[in-house]
Amino acid sequence: MALNFQWLCYRSLTVFSNMLSTIARINLVSSHPEVYDPCDDSFALVDALLADRANLLEHHPSICMEIGCGSGYVITSLALLLGKEDSGAYYIATDINPHAVRVTCETLLAHGCHAEVVNTDIASGLEKRLSRSVDVMVVNPPYVPTPEEEVGRHGIASAWAGGENGRSVIDKILPVADKLLSDKGWLYLVTLTANNPLELCLQMRKKGYASRIILQRSTEEESLHVIKFWRDLDTLLEANECMGTEQNRKWTSYRIHAFYSIFHMEIWETEF
Amino acid sequence: MRLLTHNMLSSNIKGVTNGFPLRIEVEKVIEKEVDFNIDFLRNMFAKIEWKALAEASRTMGYSELPDDAESSMLDSDEFLRKFHHALLELHLEEGALVCPETGRKFPVNKGIPNMLLHEDEV
Numbered sequence A: 001m002a003l004n005f006q007w008l009c010y011r012s013l014t015v016f017s018n019m020l021s022t023i024a025r026i027n028l029v030s031s032h033p034e035v036y037d038p039c040d041d042s043f044a045l046v047d048a049l050l051a052d053r054a055n056l057l058e059h060h061p062s063i064c065m066e067i068g069c070g071s072g073y074v075i076t077s078l079a080l081l082l083g084k085e086d087s088g089a090y091y092i093a094t095d096i097n098p099h100a101v102r103v104t105c106e107t108l109l110a111h112g113c114h115a116e117v118v119n120t121d122i123a124s125g126l127e128k129r130l131s132r133s134v135d136v137m138v139v140n141p142p143y144v145p146t147p148e149e150e151v152g153r154h155g156i157a158s159a160w161a162g163g164e165n166g167r168s169v170i171d172k173i174l175p176v177a178d179k180l181l182s183d184k185g186w187l188y189l190v191t192l193t194a195n196n197p198l199e200l201c202l203q204m205r206k207k208g209y210a211s212r213i214i215l216q217r218s219t220e221e222e223s224l225h226v227i228k229f230w231r232d233l234d235t236l237l238e239a240n241e242c243m244g245t246e247q248n249r250k251w252t253s254y255r256i257h258a259f260y261s262i263f264h265m266e267i268w269e270t271e272f
Numbered sequence B: 001m002r003l004l005t006h007n008m009l010s011s012n013i014k015g016v017t018n019g020f021p022l023r024i025e026v027e028k029v030i031e032k033e034v035d036f037n038i039d040f041l042r043n044m045f046a047k048i049e050w051k052a053l054a055e056a057s058r059t060m061g062y063s064e065l066p067d068d069a070e071s072s073m074l075d076s077d078e079f080l081r082k083f084h085h086a087l088l089e090l091h092l093e094e095g096a097l098v099c100p101e102t103g104r105k106f107p108v109n110k111g112i113p114n115m116l117l118h119e120d121e122v
Helices: A002-020 A040-051 A053-059 A073-081 A098-110 A155-159 A168-180 A197-206 A233-241 A246-270 B003-008 B038-045 B050-059 B071-075 B077-089
Strands: A063-067 A090-095 A116-119 A134-139 A181-192 A209-218 A223-231 B023-031 B090-098 B105-109
Touching: A040 A053, A040 A073, A040 A181, A040 A209, A040 A223, A053 A134, A063 A073, A063 A168, A073 A090, A073 A098, A073 A134, A090 A098, A090 B003, A098 A116, A116 B003, A134 A168, A168 A181, A168 A197, A181 A197, A197 A209, A197 A223, A197 A233, A209 A233, B003 B050, B003 B077, B003 B090, B023 B050, B038 B071, B038 B077, B050 B077, B071 B077, B077 B090
Parallel strands: A063 A090, A063 A134, A090 A116, A134 A181
Antiparallel strands: A181 A223, A209 A223, B023 B090, B090 B105
């Protein structure tokens, strides 16, 4: 009886605290020496999701996925800001680090949320059946430029070691994202200036994605961007048109030039 | 791990062509109540491989799902309740997922499937 009462108090407290917060609370985020704690990049991603919340709610995603969930701060925040009670979405989070998947489960539990968590490399094992199904994907990849041999190490290094230009893992994730995103799928990706976000946007543009930098933030150590990608029919048609002949190549370079201008404008727009 | 996730997982070992569905080895099943959401079930129905779900739920000790299902059944509240229970409320807490082609076991501990491959399987 006493136990039941305690549980009831605990439950009421968590329900009450959840009503107050639309994102994960740092003091409820679990941790482990081998798991990356939420930091500026995690906060930037969650702030970008918060700023885009109205659009996300209107988007009515059925399947939301995080690749590289680490402490679980981002997937928990996403579940909370979409409203865990009645949004009716399936949340799935992956991480290559066995400690991280456990910590993510603890963080979700502490917030009264649920996501399915899988210990795997990027989305290995899920690519076939989740193909063209994910409506919202969030990724805070290991983006720090490091020697190539540091990529793929176990434990906490997997959270940041990004190889040359910090692009080794990002370049593996983007084709997987392209495969998994549904027709209305959105991808939110954290990058660093060193990752060459412009080139990433152009690369995705060739696959038919429009993109926008929805948040830019400079910290003492790094300059972070959160890029939102979405499938866009016009972009896809342009990409198909622009392949091939010399004439088309000139046309492409003109478009890339135009895109550069738009890109810079968007940075300017999102500067704080 | 919910059976919804089981339905989305395939064996990822290099060279395996028929990696779905993974056979379930049960050590511990737990049930957790989840809010009933008809729109969600209707959305998911189109993505689900029914036979794999029915078979998996039987392995987990729940034999109420019919062998075959079609979208017209989504009008039946009774069917939706059973579908909801099998898809979302049954959790494989401890056990393994077994590749149908090679027999390789992917362990499931504390509800988390481990799909990490050994070097010679990638």
